[in-house]
Amino acid sequence: MKRLTLTVTLFLSVISIPKLFAQENNNTNTSTPTSTASTTRAQNIFIELGGQGLTFTANYDSRFFNKRDGLGGRAGIGYFSVDGDKVTTVPLSLNYLLGKDGKYFELGLGASYISTSGHAEVLFNKNESNVIGTMSFFYRVQPEDSGFAFRIGLSPVFSRDFFLPYYGGLSLGYTF
Template sequence: MRIKPALSLLALLLAGGSPCLAQQETGPAAHNAVFFELLGNGGVYSFNYERMLTESLGLRVGVAAWNSPILWDGGGRPDRYATVPVTLSYLLGRGERKLELGGGVTFGQGTLDRSSDQRRDFSFRSVTAIVGYRSQPKGRGYLFRVGATPFYSFDDGEEAYPDPGLTFSAGVSFGYRL
């Protein structure tokens, strides 16, 4: 008669037990990011919004505006620039650390204002690329980017941004994934 209670206990344990799996919760995936970029695709600096279209493909739009005599002309009347970088990036790698490869166009407006009778407004478009390192958690949290951000301008003379032809540059970004 001892077999019947033992079988009952075994049946109860098998029916009522549930498997336990240890998993780390990463939270929901963050599809949006905002970040500040120093140098890089937007010029001297830019404020940016990025939307992840897939887990590894992101579309970014930024905005920047600055006066240039402090940086380049050493005084005198300021040249003014406003830029809008638009890029598409592909992220390679697993986990937090990724290789970022991308490209796009930096649209802009400039004003050359060397003297009161030599003011000239112009618009420009420069092709730009991204080859860099990105660190970000899977869910919400910080965003760090650093990399090469070369430009190619098809314009000539002073209206080319940043310069005629190929210009090598680099940038660093700090932000937050939402």
């Protein structure tokens, strides 16, 4: 129960961080055009196979400041079921994008809550819940304005009992 409470708290923290850094723009000069890409923070919705969610997940990712790169966070939820074996995951992480012109390298660190039932054994015993650490080293294509987004890379996973350095992931989504 403590792990679920920690996971929910981390999720709510990731969602609320952008509001902490939000600033109101009181500039009333409307004669100077501004680029949408330079004044709005990048937000993404995507599905991911593997990666920090370990299975198949739906995710939301956003930058914390009004720019397309820099510090951001993501939250997601995944579910996988085969022959009565069920795995639910909730990945949460902070990440940093390095790059420009819609092509970025993503570095991230987070945690994923995993719950299994049935005979499924995913990194630990069946019918158990656990929180594991995750990292992300991804190449990300994210348009400057909006459109199709793509991510591919490595997502090492770890706990006090194991370390899997070559776990990978693939994401397809939309940037707005």
